Amino acid sequence: MIRIVAIRQVGGRFHEHISELRWTQDEITTTDSTRAQMVAFVEGGGEAYVKDARGDVAFLRVRTSVNGIKYVQTYADGIWSDNLLALPRF
Numbered sequence: 001m002i003r004i005v006a007i008r009q010v011g012g013r014f015h016e017h018i019s020e021l022r023w024t025q026d027e028i029t030t031t032d033s034t035r036a037q038m039v040a041f042v043e044g045g046g047e048a049y050v051k052d053a054r055g056d057v058a059f060l061r062v063r064t065s066v067n068g069i070k071y072v073q074t075y076a077d078g079i080w081s082d083n084l085l086a087l088p089r090f
Contacts, residue, residue, distance in 0.1 A: 001047040004060065005030065006090045018071065022090055023048065032090075039070045050074050050083040058083045 006022040021038050024030045033041065039062050042048060048060040058076035065071065074083040 001025075001049065002041075003027075004048055004050050004084065004087065006088045007084055008032075008090055018084060020090075021048075021072070021084075035071055038072050042072060043070075048072070050087065052083065052086070060084075 002023040002025045004021050004023050007018050008020040008022075009016045010019045011017050018035055020032050020034055022030055022032050038048065038060070042060055042062050049057050050060070051057050056076070058074035058081060060072040061075045062070055063073050063080075072084070074081050076083075
């Protein structure tokens with residue numbers, strides 16, 4: 001299981017999207033993955049999560065935009081949320 005610790009966003013004034021995610025598996029090493037790599041990881045059965053300042057955990061799930069583009073978003077307690085957008089940028 002990996003923990004997402006930061007994101008990189010790209011895009012213009014009217015539309016930004018997450019292009020990369022920084023994660024750690026053992027709190028010692030960190031690795032960056034593209035959005036497509038993270039989608040493949042989650043679709044392949046890998047688990048990734050975000051932890052907020054209170055220690056609450058939200059897991060990543062794959063969604064598909066109206067344009068057919070796959071992306072990851074957090075899902076906790078039956079609710080889709082934007083926990084990734086609260087993470088630091090790199």
